[in-house]
Amino acid sequence: MRAFITGITGQDGSYLAELLLDKGYEVHGLVRHKSSGGNDRIAHLQDKVVLHHGDLTDSRSLINALKAADPDEVYNLASMSFVTRSWEQPSLTMDVTGAGALRMLDAVRDVCPGARFYQASSSEMFGDTSECPQTEDTPFRPRSPYGVAKCYAHWLTVNYRESYGMHASCGICFNHESERRGPEFVTRKITRAAAEILYGDRKTVSLGNLDAARDWGHAKDYVRGMWLMLQQDEPDDYVLATGRTHTVWEFAEAAFEVVGRSWRNHVVTDANLRRPAEISLLCGDATKARVALGWKPEIAFDELVADMVHFDMCRPVPA
Numbered sequence: 001m002r003a004f005i006t007g008i009t010g011q012d013g014s015y016l017a018e019l020l021l022d023k024g025y026e027v028h029g030l031v032r033h034k035s036s037g038g039n040d041r042i043a044h045l046q047d048k049v050v051l052h053h054g055d056l057t058d059s060r061s062l063i064n065a066l067k068a069a070d071p072d073e074v075y076n077l078a079s080m081s082f083v084t085r086s087w088e089q090p091s092l093t094m095d096v097t098g099a100g101a102l103r104m105l106d107a108v109r110d111v112c113p114g115a116r117f118y119q120a121s122s123s124e125m126f127g128d129t130s131e132c133p134q135t136e137d138t139p140f141r142p143r144s145p146y147g148v149a150k151c152y153a154h155w156l157t158v159n160y161r162e163s164y165g166m167h168a169s170c171g172i173c174f175n176h177e178s179e180r181r182g183p184e185f186v187t188r189k190i191t192r193a194a195a196e197i198l199y200g201d202r203k204t205v206s207l208g209n210l211d212a213a214r215d216w217g218h219a220k221d222y223v224r225g226m227w228l229m230l231q232q233d234e235p236d237d238y239v240l241a242t243g244r245t246h247t248v249w250e251f252a253e254a255a256f257e258v259v260g261r262s263w264r265n266h267v268v269t270d271a272n273l274r275r276p277a278e279i280s281l282l283c284g285d286a287t288k289a290r291v292a293l294g295w296k297p298e299i300a301f302d303e304l305v306a307d308m309v310h311f312d313m314c315r316p317v318p319a
Contacts, residue, residue: 177219
């Protein structure tokens, strides 16, 4: 089996590549010539995966990469994934995250129509919904350009599945983290700060909305769900979530407990870090995935936070 992963250098892409390699796949990945995150997350896999240069904004590069890879499964994980930045770069967010999925779907149709396709959808699509927990049937009401772009990509995938008979599935993933999460995300910002405060390199960390509640799981669990979706006879859409929520301050509390400190002594709030349109609560119901896929999260919230803090305690503090 051959798999093709866009966003292979990201958090999810690197874990998915590991999972597929363990299952005996030949793994191909799409990388930009100047990837913003570099290839650090897959440095240990460089001799095990085949990388193709391309970009979701360039259809020809996608077609060429798919022709070279000839995959049985395609995982579209690449996007402008930092929600806050989507207000700063809304057009680019729509082009990469939204229209990029369209270009991938068309490329798959043209080059490898028999390949199974996975689209990385997001809980940010639910936005300001009054329904809790959120399921596959909860209406979308996105609150950011990122959420809007993900809705565009999601419905295109559903449309191509229904219009062209593609084996195309969407995973509506709630927040999932790990030590490979980028430093701009609030979770990694907290765990790195806890480590730096422990070592005396700083005294405080500034955060925005401490009361925002999210359904946080571990990325390792979520990529397993992605793979399971493409092993089904029929394509469908599934929520992947833990069903439990924690606020930002609860995440901070758990992180600072690992280093033996009180978060209240080190966290300061900054109104400038709040989003233009906030989402107060996201909590997913993964019953469908549990029943149909046999999927459930295995790594608990406290274990996730501890893993991230311990990783940041062991890595060199940047200058």
